[in-house]
Amino acid sequence: MGIFDLMDAHEHEEVMFCYNSTTGLRAIIAIHDTTLGRALGGARMWNYKTEADAVVDALRLSRSMTYQASVADCDTGGGKAVLWGDPLRDKSEAYFRAFGRFVEGLKGRFVTYADLGTNDRDLRYIRRETDYVAPFVATATAGTDGARVTAYGVLCGMRACAKMVFGDSSVRDKRVVVQGVGEVGRQLARYLSQEGAAVTITDVVFDAMKRVQDEVPGVEIVRPEEIFDCDCDIFSPCALGGVINRANVDKLKCKIVAGAAYDVLESDEIGDRLHARGILYAPDFVISAGEIFQSADKMRAATEKEAFERAGEIFDVLLRVFERARREQVAPLRAARKIALERIESIGQVKTILCRPPDLGL
Amino acid sequence: MTQKFRVLAINPGSTSTKIGVFDDEEVVFEEVIRHSEVDLGAFDKTWDQYEFRKRTIVEALRQHSVELGSLSAVVARGGLLRPVVSGTYQVNKLMIDDGRIGYQGEHVANVGPVLAFGISWDLGIPAYMVDPPSVDEFEPLARFSGHKDIPRLSLVHALNIKATARMAAEKMGKRLEDLNLVVAHIGGGISVSPLRKGRMIDANDGNSGGPFSPERAGSVPTMGLIDYVFDNDLPKAEIKRELVSRGGLVSYLGVNSAQAVEAMIAEGNEHARLVYEAMAYQIAKEIGAMATVLKGEVDAIILTGGVSGSKMLTDWIKERVKFIADVHIYPGEDELRALLLGCLRVLRGIEKPKTYPESVEPMPL
Numbered sequence: 001m002g003i004f005d006l007m008d009a010h011e012h013e014e015v016m017f018c019y020n021s022t023t024g025l026r027a028i029i030a031i032h033d034t035t036l037g038r039a040l041g042g043a044r045m046w047n048y049k050t051e052a053d054a055v056v057d058a059l060r061l062s063r064s065m066t067y068q069a070s071v072a073d074c075d076t077g078g079g080k081a082v083l084w085g086d087p088l089r090d091k092s093e094a095y096f097r098a099f100g101r102f103v104e105g106l107k108g109r110f111v112t113y114a115d116l117g118t119n120d121r122d123l124r125y126i127r128r129e130t131d132y133v134a135p136f137v138a139t140a141t142a143g144t145d146g147a148r149v150t151a152y153g154v155l156c157g158m159r160a161c162a163k164m165v166f167g168d169s170s171v172r173d174k175r176v177v178v179q180g181v182g183e184v185g186r187q188l189a190r191y192l193s194q195e196g197a198a199v200t201i202t203d204v205v206f207d208a209m210k211r212v213q214d215e216v217p218g219v220e221i222v223r224p225e226e227i228f229d230c231d232c233d234i235f236s237p238c239a240l241g242g243v244i245n246r247a248n249v250d251k252l253k254c255k256i257v258a259g260a261a262y263d264v265l266e267s268d269e270i271g272d273r274l275h276a277r278g279i280l281y282a283p284d285f286v287i288s289a290g291e292i293f294q295s296a297d298k299m300r301a302a303t304e305k306e307a308f309e310r311a312g313e314i315f316d317v318l319l320r321v322f323e324r325a326r327r328e329q330v331a332p333l334r335a336a337r338k339i340a341l342e343r344i345e346s347i348g349q350v351k352t353i354l355c356r357p358p359d360l361g362l
Numbered sequence: 363m364t365q366k367f368r369v370l371a372i373n374p375g376s377t378s379t380k381i382g383v384f385d386d387e388e389v390v391f392e393e394v395i396r397h398s399e400v401d402l403g404a405f406d407k408t409w410d411q412y413e414f415r416k417r418t419i420v421e422a423l424r425q426h427s428v429e430l431g432s433l434s435a436v437v438a439r440g441g442l443l444r445p446v447v448s449g450t451y452q453v454n455k456l457m458i459d460d461g462r463i464g465y466q467g468e469h470v471a472n473v474g475p476v477l478a479f480g481i482s483w484d485l486g487i488p489a490y491m492v493d494p495p496s497v498d499e500f501e502p503l504a505r506f507s508g509h510k511d512i513p514r515l516s517l518v519h520a521l522n523i524k525a526t527a528r529m530a531a532e533k534m535g536k537r538l539e540d541l542n543l544v545v546a547h548i549g550g551g552i553s554v555s556p557l558r559k560g561r562m563i564d565a566n567d568g569n570s571g572g573p574f575s576p577e578r579a580g581s582v583p584t585m586g587l588i589d590y591v592f593d594n595d596l597p598k599a600e601i602k603r604e605l606v607s608r609g610g611l612v613s614y615l616g617v618n619s620a621q622a623v624e625a626m627i628a629e630g631n632e633h634a635r636l637v638y639e640a641m642a643y644q645i646a647k648e649i650g651a652m653a654t655v656l657k658g659e660v661d662a663i664i665l666t667g668g669v670s671g672s673k674m675l676t677d678w679i680k681e682r683v684k685f686i687a688d689v690h691i692y693p694g695e696d697e698l699r700a701l702l703l704g705c706l707r708v709l710r711g712i713e714k715p716k717t718y719p720e721s722v723e724p725m726p727l
Contacts, residue, residue, distance in 0.1 A: 206483035207413060210476065213455075214409075217462065221455055223483075 003055065010059045014109070018102040023095040026085065027102065028054055029110055030062035032078035035348040038108055039079025040134060040292060041065045042115025043099070043126070047086040058082040060241065060263050065292075068285035070340035071317060072310075074292055079110045087117040096122045100129030108132050116182075116240075134294075135301040146294055147183035149304075153290025153311035154184070154260045155191045157282050158234055160318035161256040165280050166233075169315075172196035175232040177254070179224075180239025181208045184260045188238060190216055202227050203239070228252060237261045241284075249273050258282035271333035275325075283336040286318055367709045371701040372419065372438040372477050376470045377402065379415050382698040383428050386706065391426045392698060395419070408470050409462055415473065416480055436482045437705035439697060440494030441472030444719040445516060448497045448524055448562065450704040453479040453489040457718040466496055466517065490715060492704030493520040497562065504564035504655070517567040518555055519547040519667070525700030526666040526692045527557055533690075534662065541661045544652045544686075546645055548675070549667035549695065550618065551578050551606075554645065556652040556660075564655045566648060569606050573644030576618045576669065579609025580644065611637065620672045627674070642678035649679070653686045660687040667695055 007015060013034060018027040031039040041062055048054040058080050066078025083099065085091075103112055103126065113134040114123050127133045158176070163169040176192050177200045178185050185201070186208070192199050193216045200220040203209050209221055222230060228251040235254040237243050241263030244252070249270050257264070257279060264284045265271050274281045290311035294302055302310070325335035366386055373380040377399075382392040395418045397411075405411045423430060440451070443460045451457065453475045461472040475491045482489035498516035507514040523545045531538040538560040546554045551568030552575040566572025566580075574580035582605070591601055612618045614637040615626065626634035653660050663683055665676055671693035680689045707713040 204484070206480040207416070209483075210412065210480065213458070214462065217459055223486075 006055065006059055010063050012059060012062070015055075015058070016102065016106070018099065020095075020098040023092060023098045024085065024090055025083070025095050025098045026054075027099055028058040028082045028084070029102065029106070030058035030080050030082070031106075031110055032059075032062040032080075033066040033344065034077035034109060035344045035351070036066075036069055036077050037075040038077060038132075039065070039110045040069065040074075040076040041079035041081060041110065041112060042291075043081040043083060043112045043118050043122075044115040045083040045085055045087045045091075045117030045122075048082075048084050051084070054082050054084045057241070064262050064285040066344070067283075067337060067340040068289050069292060070343045071283075071286050071321070071336055072289040072292065072314075073317075073343075074289075076111075076292065079112075081110070081112055083117070091122065093125050096125035097129050100126035103132050104130035106132070146291065147187045149294055149307045149311050150184045150260055150288060150290035151187035151191055152308055153293070153314045154188055154236070154238075154258065154287055155195070156312050156315040157287035157318050158192075158236070158256070158258045160315045160322070161234070161258050161280050161282050163319070164322050165255050170195070171234070173198065174234060175200065175230075176234040176236055177202075177222075177227060177230045177232040178236045178238055179203075179227050179243065179259070180237065180261065181212050182238070185236075185238035186212050186215075188236065188260065189219055193218060197234075200230055200232065234258055237264045242266045244270055244274075246270070250277070252277075252279060254279060256280045256282070258287055259284070260288045262288060265333065268331075268333060271331045275331035280322070281332055282318055283321065283333045285340075286321055286336050287314060289314055289317075367434040367706060368432050369702055369705050369709075370419075370423070370433050370436045370481065371698045371705070372436065372474060373697045373701065374408075374415060374439065374470050374474050374477065379418060380698060381419055381422060382702070383423070383426070383433075384702050387702070390428065393422050393426070395422055408468065408473050409476075412473055412476055412480065416477055419477065419481065430481075430485055433481075433485060433487055435488045435490060435705055435709060436478040437490040437492060437701045438474035438478035439471045439521060439701060440475055440491040440496070441469035442466035442517070443472075443494050443496045445496050445498035445721070446494070446718065447716070447720050448493050448499060448520060448560075449716045449720070450490050450492045450708045450713060451718045451720070452715045453482075453491055454718050457491065460719075466515070469495070471495070488715075490705050490708060491718075492701050493524050495520055497524075499561040499563055500565075501563045515567055516562070516565060517569065518562060518565040519549070519551070519553045519568070519695075520562065521697055521700045522549075522666060522695040523547050523553065523555055523557075523562065523565075525696070525703060526664055527560070528703070529692060530662060530664050530690050536661075542656045542659050543662055543664055544649050544656070544660055545664040545666065546649055546670075546679075547667040547695070548575070548645065548665060548669040551575050552580070552645060552648075552667075554648040554652050556655040558656055564652060573648050574610040574641055576611045576620065577607050577609060579605045579613065611641065620669045620675065624672065624674060638675065639678055642675050643682070645675075646679045646682035649683045650686065653683075658686070663687050663689045664692060665689060666692040668693070670694075 012032050014031040016029040062078045062080035069076040111132045111134050159169040175198045178189050181201050181203045189199050189212050202222050202224050204224050228248045231253045234256040237259035238261050245266035262284050293307045293310035321332050321336045325332040369384050371382045379395045383390040443465050458476045461475055464472055478489035495517050497520035500516045505514050527543055527545050528538050531541055543557040552573050553565050553568045555562040555565035568578055571581045623634050623638050676691055708715045
């Protein structure tokens with residue numbers, strides 16, 4: 001499938017390929033939809049196997065960002081930058097400044113922030129070339145605090161799921177399996193333990209698990225390949241996308257899937273299959289919205305209080321999604337998409353009203 | 363052709379991490395990675411040194427051009443874990459949890475199993491621990507101390523005692539399980555254990571009893587100890603240090619090496635000679651006591667550990683215990699090899715790996 005076919009399939013506005021031979025920068029900036037506002041999306045650095053994998057990831061993730069902002073009642077559009085490289089090997093000041101200049105060239109159509117594989121230091125270099133970097137909660141440990149907001153949002157989303165499935169919004173005594181304990185997964189494991197849940201974790205990197213175990217000694221660990229064999233109440237994918245696929249969807253032994261990772265499902269049909277199996281799926285772009293609550297809509301940093309309050313709203317948003325799904329007898333993923341698209345459509349229509357007449361120079 | 367195994371063995375020490383990579387029994391390389399006070403000073407607890415020590419191990423492997431992916435298994439020394447039977451254990455979460463809290467106390471080797479596990483996890487290979495100091499094969503009679511609130515614990519140099527006993531049995535052309543041995547590990551601390559058919563059915567805990575050693579006080583008169591504690595008004599940690607690190611030869615002579623004492627004796631220092639011979643006397647007495655545990659049915663007496671390389675000392679010991687059985691001397695201790703052999707026994711299917719904690723019989727009190 002060609003690039004334009006892919007853009008058509010995902011309904012994208014723009015895909016920009018950025019290349020700089022001096023620094024080795026190979027980046028793709030995908031802008032999905034800007035009806036609601038500037039396209040907001042993280043800059044993800046990952047050593048993709050192929051160029052096609054990088055393109056597809058940029059397209060899928062930017063589309064999720066559109067839906068996320070819409071359902072979360074934010075006035076931002078969906079975008080994503082994918083930096084095709086090895087975060088351990090390819091980073092340099094010049095690399096990120098080159099990327100910053102490409103972002104600047106978009107004149108605010110795209111606003112970025114740190115994502116998987118990038119960090120605050122990288123952002124500092126990007127910011128030297130462009131102002132279009134999202135101003136997240138400003139604290140001494142901004143990276144960790146951002147993860148806390150996202151994790152808190154996921155916890156609130158799990159409570160909504162628990163209310164639907166168990167009739168009680170508490171996760172106490174529920175067995176939760178967390179796949180991936182980077183910053184967000186680690187914070188989530190802490191929250192869950194504090195709430196009295198029984199937590200099992202896994203990660204391909206043991207040191208990440210040890211950090212969690214040192215803080216929360218009661219957590220259980222399993223090997224990554226055994227995660228789908230775990231009997232649990234809630235499966236929480238917090239690593240990479242596409243982890244639930246045709247090969248493993250029928251192996252899941254849980255009642256709820258609710259995690260921070262984007263694009264958890266290989267395809268929409270997997271969401272239908274979960275629905276058919278009676279497993280409640282919290283749409284990824286709804287439950288992980290805590291990430292974007294760190295910046296207010298007008299490029300202003302949210303206070304920590306604002307960010308946590310908005311992350312707490314994920315509970316109600318998800319309940320509305322589940323109610324809509326129940327009413328229309330569709331999978332929650334499809335219901336959430338509908339809600340997102342309806343808002344984009346209605347606000348898009350509103351934006352046809354001329355409110356700033358052109359200066360005719362009369 | 364039999365399968366070859368490449369094993370990484372790790373022995374964490376207080377200021378170093380000894381590692382070795384072996385292709386079956388053959389050494390690929392061994393290295394003592396020294397850690398500076400500045401590096402280790404950055405950590406409050408030994409446990410927190412995990413990532414630092416792991417990084418230095420991985421770096422050493424890289425420098426020796428050993429691909430991580432070429433390893434078959436990782437084995438490490440264990441610390442003061444739960445009392446367990448002797449053997450090779452698969453590292454599991456409970457073992458790591460016990461290392462974190464220091465189940466029977468703080469010990470640098472508590473970080474060993476988590477190092478093995480951390481390296482093995484990322485590679486998808488097994489991690490093992492062999493014969494930690496908390497190996498407990500005591501028989502019920504050995505558990506009585508003389509006061510119901512002060513149990514007699516099995517905290518022994520199990521790794522070296524077991525490995526040396528196996529080596530001696532092999533040299534004698536027998537199976538360890540068919541022999542009765544008394545093994546004395548003579549190092550910075552001294553453990554003497556009677557092995558009945560391979561099991562350490564009794565032993566002194568070098569930190570709190572038995573012969574005095576280069577650094578440990580060993581058994582001291584209890585009344586004298588009570589007076590010492592109350593008369594000096596010392597904090598608990600300080601008293602422990604006095605008995606464990608500043609006792610024995612250090613207390614009497616101010617030095618902790620056998621060579622230094624022998625040099626003093628060579629210069630005509632009669633007091634040094636008396637102290638050194640007293641250490642041999644106490645070791646011999648402990649061996650005699652442990653021979654009674656075996657009711658005198660002793661096939662051999664084994665002397666091992668770093669200080670058993672001292673001919674002067676071992677001659678004095680032999681003179682007093684040779685009436686019991688032949689004395690065999692295996693100087694030094696090769697903990698990396700002991701770890702390796704324990705790991706290979708499991709990899710080759712000679713032994714099944716044990717699941718921690720394979721518990722000992724409960725205290726009959």
